[in-house]
Structure formats: C-alpha cells, structure tokens
Amino acid sequence: MKKILFASTALVATAGVAAADVSFGGYGRFGLGYEENRGDTPGQEDTVIVSRFRMNIDASAETDAGVKFSARVRMQADEQAKNNVPAAVGDTVTGGEAGAAGLNGARFSVEYGGLRVDVGNVAGAIDNLPNYYGNEPGLENFIGQYAGANYGFLAYSSGGAGSNGVYARYAVGDFAIAASYDTADVVTAVVVPAGATDAVATAATSGDRWDIHAAYTFGNITAALAYGETDVAGAGADLDMTVLTLGGTWGAFNGTLIVGDESTGTANTSDTFYGISAAYDVSSATTLTFAYGDGSGDGDTRHVGLGVIHDLGGGVSLRGGIGEEKVGNADGTMKADFGAQFSF
Incomplete structure (x- = not known):
C-alpha cells in the first residue's frame, strides 16, 4: 500500500512539473559610483563600488480554455552605500558595503485575451504608464525626467513585501486602459522630538489609493494620460496626481516628454512638474542618452545628465x-557612475 501511495504521489508531482513553466531571468551590474561631498559623512566616501544582482523567478500555467495563470518573485541584492548613514553618535558604518539578497513579495497574474489582472506586490497604473520613466542615464539610472514628481503612487517593490494591491489592464489594438487600487500609509505629520538633532517621528494614516491611465499608439508615437488619488480620511485634502506622457521613435532617435500636476500635502512640492529624455544610436553598438526633470515648487528635485551605453554583444554592455x-535653491550635487551590465 505504501509503495502504491509513493508511486501515486510521484506521478502527481511529475505531472504538476510538466504542466507548469518555471523560468529564471534578470541582470547583474557592477562598477564605480561618485557623489560629490558624500565623503563629508563619517564612514562614507565620494567614490564607492556600486552593484546590483536581480533575478526574476516566474512560474506559469495555462488552462484548457486558454486562461494563463502566473506568479513572480524577485531576488535582489544592492550595495548599501545609499543607506549607510549613521543614526546616532557611536554608530559604526562603512561606505559601499555589499548587500545581502532577499526575496520580495509575490505578484500573481491572470491573463485572457487582452485582459490582464495582477494582485499582490503589483505596479500600479502610473508605475506602468508608458514613457513615464523615459531614458534614464547612468549605470544606476540615477537621472530621470520624473525627478520633479513627488506623489506616492502604487509601485512594484523589488526588495520589500509591496502594497498588496490589484492592477488591471485591457488592451485592444492600439488602445489600452488600466486601473489599480490599494490601501496606502500616508505620512500626515512630522514631529521633531525636543532636543533631537537628526531624529524625527512620523504620523501616518491609511487611505484608499487608486490610479487609472489610458494610452493610445498612433504610428510611431504613444500618448498616455493618468490620474491618481489617495483618500486621506480626516487628515485634510486628498492627495492626487495628473500626468501626461508622450514618446516616439524616429529612426536612430527616440524621445519622451512628461508633464503633470500634483497635490502632495506639502506646499513646496504641490505643483507642476515636467521633463524630457532622449536616446540616440550613434552606431549599431553605442547609444547616447539624456534626461532632464524639474518642478515649479521650492522643494522639487531637478535632474539633468548624460549617459552612454556601449553594447559588447551577448547581453553585455558598458554603461x-x-x-x-539639485533640490530647490540648494547647491547642486554632481553624480557619476561607470561599469558593466549583463543580462541572463
């Protein structure tokens, strides 16, 4: 009886493996990163080793009726230079130390025809908005046309559990619509304890958050419009964002444009934001990139920068x-990086 049970169990397990599809893919990158005056912080250096290892683990299965079910988790490890700031006197830190890899929250998907629904650790309708991110120069993509935007929309988390939301998209021909929903924790107050110099306490409230977008492609140009809102119950006005993007390709050149308006709950960042980006293939192997982003608020961040990508073949490139x-009227900070990236 035991032999029959074991044989049956093995047969079921084998059938399950045969019916499903599991794949692995991602990229690795490493190099040097420079940030002006970072070495002024104890334990930090202006120039550090930067790195990232990212592996996506995808599993999928399809019913006899053609409905596809899938799930993804991501393993990612980044260097810790950006987070390595001493919290109090006596803390020991080192600049540019390596980070340990860990799994993020799972995303589950169901697809049929032009409809796709994601649940769990999802990217929302603004995070999925065509041309929102544009071309991002640098090995670490540290310059972006979206720099002046401050609204906290639902976004995919590579290193955490995520927001446990839902995202749905329906596409037919050149037109697509999408919507997402989750419950967000919104900071409604910042309190500096008496006598403290670098410690703050924040108060947060939970609110319903939803985003929608519509996109249409005509020829070589895609236009997209999105709106997001967070309902902050009992904490003043709701937070929101409206954003328009355009992107197109003309031979060796492609460019993107972003413009929007937002209410963030903070006077110096509730305003208009805007940006542009571009990429140009100077040869079959080399691409130049550019991005600029800013906003009209005194607390907005401005990015401007150039980048280069040189393809070595086989999924390997130098970047x-x-x-x-620059934040508001403060002095600007120069940044630079260089290294290699390979896909697998």
Missing part, C-alpha cells in the same frame, strides 16, 4: 553617466 541633482 555610465554624469549629471547633477
């Missing part, structure tokens, strides 16, 4: 960039 980050 680098140089640019400036």
Whole structure:
C-alpha cells in the first residue's frame, strides 16, 4: 500500500512539473559610483563600488480554455552605500558595503485575451504608464525626467513585501486602459522630538489609493494620460496626481516628454512638474542618452545628465553617466557612475 501511495504521489508531482513553466531571468551590474561631498559623512566616501544582482523567478500555467495563470518573485541584492548613514553618535558604518539578497513579495497574474489582472506586490497604473520613466542615464539610472514628481503612487517593490494591491489592464489594438487600487500609509505629520538633532517621528494614516491611465499608439508615437488619488480620511485634502506622457521613435532617435500636476500635502512640492529624455544610436553598438526633470515648487528635485551605453554583444554592455541633482535653491550635487551590465 505504501509503495502504491509513493508511486501515486510521484506521478502527481511529475505531472504538476510538466504542466507548469518555471523560468529564471534578470541582470547583474557592477562598477564605480561618485557623489560629490558624500565623503563629508563619517564612514562614507565620494567614490564607492556600486552593484546590483536581480533575478526574476516566474512560474506559469495555462488552462484548457486558454486562461494563463502566473506568479513572480524577485531576488535582489544592492550595495548599501545609499543607506549607510549613521543614526546616532557611536554608530559604526562603512561606505559601499555589499548587500545581502532577499526575496520580495509575490505578484500573481491572470491573463485572457487582452485582459490582464495582477494582485499582490503589483505596479500600479502610473508605475506602468508608458514613457513615464523615459531614458534614464547612468549605470544606476540615477537621472530621470520624473525627478520633479513627488506623489506616492502604487509601485512594484523589488526588495520589500509591496502594497498588496490589484492592477488591471485591457488592451485592444492600439488602445489600452488600466486601473489599480490599494490601501496606502500616508505620512500626515512630522514631529521633531525636543532636543533631537537628526531624529524625527512620523504620523501616518491609511487611505484608499487608486490610479487609472489610458494610452493610445498612433504610428510611431504613444500618448498616455493618468490620474491618481489617495483618500486621506480626516487628515485634510486628498492627495492626487495628473500626468501626461508622450514618446516616439524616429529612426536612430527616440524621445519622451512628461508633464503633470500634483497635490502632495506639502506646499513646496504641490505643483507642476515636467521633463524630457532622449536616446540616440550613434552606431549599431553605442547609444547616447539624456534626461532632464524639474518642478515649479521650492522643494522639487531637478535632474539633468548624460549617459552612454556601449553594447559588447551577448547581453553585455558598458554603461555610465554624469549629471547633477539639485533640490530647490540648494547647491547642486554632481553624480557619476561607470561599469558593466549583463543580462541572463
């Protein structure tokens, strides 16, 4: 009886493996990153080793009726230079130390025809908006046309559990619509404890958050419009964002444009934001990139920078960039990086 049970169990397990499809893919990158005046912080250096390892683990199965079910988890490890700031006197830190890899929250998907629904750790309708991110110069993509945007929309988390939301998209021909929903924790107050110099406490409230977008492609140009809103119950006005993007390709050149308006709950960032990006293939192997982003608020961040990508073949490329980050009227900070990236 036991032999029959074991044989049956093995047969069921084997059938399950045969019916499903599991794949692995991602990329690795490593190089040097420079940030002006970072070395002024104890334990930090202006120039550090930067790195990322990202592996996506995807599993899928399809019913006899053609409905596809799938799931993804991501394993990612980044260097810790950006987060390595001492919290108090006596803390020990080192600049540019390696980070350990860990799995993020799972995303589950169901697809049929032109309809797709994601649940769990999902990217929302604005995070999925065509041409929102545009061309991002640098090995670490540290310059973006979206720099002046501050609204906290539903986004995919590579290193955390995510927001446990839902995202749906329906596409027919050149037209697509999408919507997403989750419950967001919104910071409604920042309190500096008496006598403290670098510690703050925040108060947050949960609110319903939803985003929608529509996109249409005509010829070589895609136009997209999105709106997002977070309902902050009992904490003043709701937060929202409206954003328009355009993107197109003309031979060796492609460009994107972003413009929008937002209410963030903070006077110096509730305003208009805008940006552009471009990429130009100077040869079959080399591409130049550019991005600029800013906003009209005194607390908005401005990015401007150039980058280069040189394809070595086999999924391997050399990448680098140089640019400036500037917040409001403060002095700008120069940044640069260079290194290699390979896909697998």
